Amino acid sequence: EPEVTQTPSHQVTQMGQEVILRCVPISNHLYFYWYRQILGQKVEFLVSFYNNEISEKSEIFDDQFSVERPDGSNFTLKIRSTKLEDSAMYFCASTVRGGDTEAFFGQGTRLTVV
Amino acid sequence: DAKTTQPPSMDCAEGRAANLPCNHSTISGNEYVYWYRQIHSQGPQYIIHGLKNNETNEMASLIITEDRKSSTLILPHATLRDTAVYYCIVSSTGTASKLTFGTGTRLQVTL
Numbered sequence: 001e002p003e004v005t006q007t008p009s010h011q012v013t014q015m016g017q018e019v020i021l022r023c024v025p026i027s028n029h030l031y032f033y034w035y036r037q038i039l040g041q042k043v044e045f046l047v048s049f050y051n052n053e054i055s056e057k058s059e060i061f062d063d064q065f066s067v068e069r070p071d072g073s074n075f076t077l078k079i080r081s082t083k084l085e086d087s088a089m090y091f092c093a094s095t096v097r098g099g100d101t102e103a104f105f106g107q108g109t110r111l112t113v114v
Numbered sequence: 115d116a117k118t119t120q121p122p123s124m125d126c127a128e129g130r131a132a133n134l135p136c137n138h139s140t141i142s143g144n145e146y147v148y149w150y151r152q153i154h155s156q157g158p159q160y161i162i163h164g165l166k167n168n169e170t171n172e173m174a175s176l177i178i179t180e181d182r183k184s185s186t187l188i189l190p191h192a193t194l195r196d197t198a199v200y201y202c203i204v205s206s207t208g209t210a211s212k213l214t215f216g217t218g219t220r221l222q223v224t225l
Contacts, residue, residue: 004157031211043158043201043215056212091157095211100146100165103211105157 002026006092006106013082013113021077021109023092032075033093033103034067036060043091049075050098082113118202123220126196132189134219136202139183145206147178148213149187151198158201158215161187192223 005024013019025032034046048055049067066078075094079086089108095101119137126132138147148163162169162176164185169176175188189196201218205211 033212035213035215037155042217043152043213045212045214048212089155093157098211100163100205101211102160102163103150103158103213105159107157108155110155 002104004092004094004104004106006090006109008109009107010110011112013111015084015113016081019079019082019111021079021090021092021111023075023077023106024073025075025092025094026096026104027073029094029096029104031055031095031098032067032069033095034077035091035093035105036088037091037108038085038088046077055098079111082111084113087111087113118204118216120200120202120216120219122217123222125222125224126189126192128193128223128225129191132187132192132196132221132223134187134189134200134202134221135184136186137184138202138204141182141204142206145204147176147182147185148203148205149174149176150201150203150213150215151196152201152218153195153198158213161200192221194223194225197221197223 007022032049037043046061047057064080068076091108092106093103095103149161150158152158164176178185199218
Protein backbone atom coordinates (compact mmCIF):
# COMPACT_ATOMS: atom_id res chain seq x y z
CA GLU A 1 0.00 0.00 0.00
CA PRO A 2 1.35 3.46 -0.86
CA GLU A 3 2.45 5.56 2.06
CA VAL A 4 3.71 8.99 2.98
CA THR A 5 7.18 8.85 4.48
CA GLN A 6 8.56 11.41 6.92
CA THR A 7 12.09 11.88 8.18
CA PRO A 8 13.43 12.11 10.77
CA SER A 9 11.00 10.47 13.17
CA HIS A 10 12.35 12.56 16.03
CA GLN A 11 14.43 15.72 15.97
CA VAL A 12 15.82 17.64 18.90
CA THR A 13 17.04 21.16 18.23
CA GLN A 14 18.16 24.15 20.20
CA MET A 15 15.97 27.23 20.34
CA GLY A 16 16.84 29.64 17.56
CA GLN A 17 18.15 26.94 15.22
CA GLU A 18 16.71 26.21 11.80
CA VAL A 19 15.12 22.83 11.17
CA ILE A 20 13.96 21.14 8.00
CA LEU A 21 11.37 18.40 8.19
CA ARG A 22 11.17 16.14 5.19
CA CYS A 23 8.34 14.26 3.58
CA VAL A 24 8.00 12.01 0.56
CA PRO A 25 4.36 12.11 -0.54
CA ILE A 26 2.69 9.38 -2.52
CA SER A 27 4.10 9.49 -6.03
CA ASN A 28 1.01 10.37 -8.08
CA HIS A 29 -0.38 12.84 -5.57
CA LEU A 30 -0.55 16.50 -6.50
CA TYR A 31 -1.58 18.24 -3.25
CA PHE A 32 0.57 18.38 -0.16
CA TYR A 33 -0.07 19.50 3.39
CA TRP A 34 1.58 20.06 6.73
CA TYR A 35 -0.23 19.71 10.04
CA ARG A 36 1.04 19.85 13.57
CA GLN A 37 -0.14 18.49 16.90
CA ILE A 38 1.14 19.90 20.16
CA LEU A 39 1.15 17.22 22.85
CA GLY A 40 -2.38 16.64 24.14
CA GLN A 41 -3.95 19.10 21.70
CA LYS A 42 -5.80 18.99 18.39
CA VAL A 43 -4.26 18.33 15.01
CA GLU A 44 -3.89 21.77 13.39
CA PHE A 45 -3.64 22.63 9.71
CA LEU A 46 -0.55 24.62 8.76
CA VAL A 47 -0.38 24.84 4.98
CA SER A 48 -1.46 23.32 1.70
CA PHE A 49 0.65 23.29 -1.45
CA TYR A 50 -0.24 22.68 -5.06
CA ASN A 51 1.42 23.39 -8.38
CA ASN A 52 4.55 24.64 -6.63
CA GLU A 53 2.82 27.27 -4.60
CA ILE A 54 0.99 27.65 -1.32
CA SER A 55 -2.78 27.23 -1.74
CA GLU A 56 -3.78 28.10 1.79
CA LYS A 57 -2.07 28.69 5.10
CA SER A 58 -3.22 29.11 8.67
CA GLU A 59 -2.40 31.85 11.15
CA ILE A 60 0.21 29.56 12.67
CA PHE A 61 2.16 29.51 9.41
CA ASP A 62 3.95 32.82 9.84
CA ASP A 63 7.17 34.12 8.31
CA GLN A 64 9.21 31.65 10.32
CA PHE A 65 7.77 28.79 8.29
CA SER A 66 8.32 27.94 4.66
CA VAL A 67 7.59 24.97 2.42
CA GLU A 68 9.29 23.73 -0.67
CA ARG A 69 9.17 20.93 -3.16
CA PRO A 70 12.82 20.98 -4.19
CA ASP A 71 12.60 18.01 -6.55
CA GLY A 72 9.94 15.69 -7.87
CA SER A 73 9.62 13.67 -4.71
CA ASN A 74 10.40 15.59 -1.52
CA PHE A 75 8.21 18.12 0.26
CA THR A 76 9.87 20.03 3.08
CA LEU A 77 8.83 22.24 5.97
CA LYS A 78 11.46 24.68 7.22
CA ILE A 79 11.27 26.52 10.50
CA ARG A 80 13.84 29.32 10.40
CA SER A 81 14.37 30.08 14.05
CA THR A 82 12.73 27.56 16.31
CA LYS A 83 10.95 28.51 19.50
CA LEU A 84 10.05 26.32 22.47
CA GLU A 85 6.40 26.47 21.42
CA ASP A 86 7.25 24.87 18.07
CA SER A 87 7.71 21.58 19.90
CA ALA A 88 5.06 19.29 18.43
CA MET A 89 4.40 16.35 16.13
CA TYR A 90 4.46 17.51 12.53
CA PHE A 91 2.46 15.48 10.04
CA CYS A 92 2.79 15.62 6.29
CA ALA A 93 -0.17 14.55 4.14
CA SER A 94 -0.92 14.24 0.47
CA THR A 95 -3.98 13.85 -1.73
CA VAL A 96 -4.32 12.86 -5.34
CA ARG A 97 -6.56 15.89 -5.97
CA GLY A 98 -8.24 18.68 -4.11
CA GLY A 99 -11.80 18.47 -2.94
CA ASP A 100 -13.47 15.28 -1.75
CA THR A 101 -10.72 12.75 -1.47
CA GLU A 102 -8.80 10.71 1.03
CA ALA A 103 -5.78 12.30 2.66
CA PHE A 104 -2.83 10.05 3.40
CA PHE A 105 -0.80 11.07 6.43
CA GLY A 106 2.75 10.22 7.33
CA GLN A 107 3.72 8.91 10.74
CA GLY A 108 5.01 12.28 11.80
CA THR A 109 8.19 13.94 13.01
CA ARG A 110 8.38 14.71 16.69
CA LEU A 111 10.18 18.04 17.02
CA THR A 112 11.54 18.92 20.42
CA VAL A 113 12.97 22.40 20.89
CA VAL A 114 15.17 22.80 23.96
CA ASP B 115 -16.33 24.73 7.27
CA ALA B 116 -19.17 23.62 9.51
CA LYS B 117 -18.48 22.79 13.13
CA THR B 118 -18.97 19.25 14.44
CA THR B 119 -19.92 17.95 17.88
CA GLN B 120 -18.87 14.52 19.12
CA PRO B 121 -19.02 12.82 22.53
CA PRO B 122 -15.60 12.96 24.17
CA SER B 123 -15.42 9.24 24.86
CA MET B 124 -17.16 5.92 24.30
CA ASP B 125 -16.59 2.31 25.24
CA CYS B 126 -17.32 -0.75 23.16
CA ALA B 127 -16.92 -4.46 23.81
CA GLU B 128 -14.72 -6.33 21.39
CA GLY B 129 -16.74 -8.01 18.65
CA ARG B 130 -19.66 -5.63 19.04
CA ALA B 131 -20.56 -2.81 16.69
CA ALA B 132 -19.25 0.59 17.63
CA ASN B 133 -21.60 3.43 16.69
CA LEU B 134 -19.97 6.84 16.86
CA PRO B 135 -22.32 9.82 16.49
CA CYS B 136 -21.53 13.26 15.11
CA ASN B 137 -23.65 16.39 14.89
CA HIS B 138 -23.03 18.90 12.12
CA SER B 139 -26.20 20.96 12.11
CA THR B 140 -24.68 23.88 10.15
CA ILE B 141 -23.41 21.75 7.28
CA SER B 142 -23.91 23.31 3.88
CA GLY B 143 -24.80 21.69 0.59
CA ASN B 144 -21.28 21.30 -0.79
CA GLU B 145 -19.68 20.01 2.41
CA TYR B 146 -18.66 16.39 2.83
CA VAL B 147 -18.52 14.45 6.08
CA TYR B 148 -15.17 12.76 6.67
CA TRP B 149 -14.10 10.36 9.37
CA TYR B 150 -10.48 9.88 10.38
CA ARG B 151 -8.94 8.18 13.36
CA GLN B 152 -5.69 8.55 15.24
CA ILE B 153 -4.14 5.66 17.11
CA HIS B 154 -1.85 6.90 19.89
CA SER B 155 0.23 9.69 18.34
CA GLN B 156 0.39 8.18 14.89
CA GLY B 157 -0.66 10.09 11.79
CA PRO B 158 -4.42 10.35 11.25
CA GLN B 159 -5.87 7.56 9.16
CA TYR B 160 -8.72 8.04 6.71
CA ILE B 161 -11.77 5.87 7.32
CA ILE B 162 -14.62 6.97 5.08
CA HIS B 163 -16.42 10.01 3.71
CA GLY B 164 -19.75 10.88 2.15
CA LEU B 165 -21.95 13.70 0.93
CA LYS B 166 -25.53 12.56 1.48
CA ASN B 167 -25.81 8.86 0.69
CA ASN B 168 -24.80 6.17 3.13
CA GLU B 169 -21.38 4.74 2.39
CA THR B 170 -19.65 1.48 3.22
CA ASN B 171 -16.09 0.29 2.75
CA GLU B 172 -13.92 -2.45 4.19
CA MET B 173 -13.38 -0.51 7.41
CA ALA B 174 -16.72 1.01 8.29
CA SER B 175 -20.14 2.30 7.31
CA LEU B 176 -21.24 5.91 7.32
CA ILE B 177 -24.89 6.73 7.89
CA ILE B 178 -25.89 10.33 7.13
CA THR B 179 -29.37 11.54 8.11
CA GLU B 180 -31.63 12.81 5.39
CA ASP B 181 -31.31 16.41 6.56
CA ARG B 182 -27.51 15.89 6.75
CA LYS B 183 -27.36 17.46 10.18
CA SER B 184 -25.87 14.38 11.80
CA SER B 185 -24.07 11.18 10.95
CA THR B 186 -22.97 7.93 12.53
CA LEU B 187 -19.81 5.97 11.91
CA ILE B 188 -20.29 2.25 12.40
CA LEU B 189 -17.44 -0.15 13.00
CA PRO B 190 -19.32 -3.45 12.59
CA HIS B 191 -17.10 -5.71 14.70
CA ALA B 192 -14.80 -3.65 16.86
CA THR B 193 -11.42 -5.08 17.84
CA LEU B 194 -8.84 -3.92 20.36
CA ARG B 195 -6.90 -2.42 17.44
CA ASP B 196 -9.80 -0.03 16.83
CA THR B 197 -9.06 1.78 20.10
CA ALA B 198 -8.32 5.31 18.90
CA VAL B 199 -9.55 8.89 18.73
CA TYR B 200 -12.16 9.21 15.97
CA TYR B 201 -12.62 12.56 14.24
CA CYS B 202 -15.71 13.65 12.36
CA ILE B 203 -14.77 16.49 10.00
CA VAL B 204 -16.90 18.53 7.66
CA SER B 205 -15.04 19.97 4.72
CA SER B 206 -16.06 21.76 1.58
CA THR B 207 -14.73 20.87 -1.81
CA GLY B 208 -12.21 23.32 -3.02
CA THR B 209 -8.73 23.66 -4.34
CA ALA B 210 -7.19 21.63 -1.55
CA SER B 211 -8.56 19.30 1.06
CA LYS B 212 -7.82 21.20 4.25
CA LEU B 213 -9.09 19.29 7.26
CA THR B 214 -10.12 21.01 10.49
CA PHE B 215 -9.77 18.53 13.34
CA GLY B 216 -11.76 18.83 16.52
CA THR B 217 -11.20 16.94 19.74
CA GLY B 218 -12.92 13.79 18.48
CA THR B 219 -14.29 10.78 20.34
CA ARG B 220 -11.89 8.54 22.22
CA LEU B 221 -13.16 5.00 21.58
CA GLN B 222 -11.97 2.37 24.03
CA VAL B 223 -12.56 -1.21 22.90
CA THR B 224 -12.46 -3.66 25.79
CA LEU B 225 -12.42 -7.43 26.15
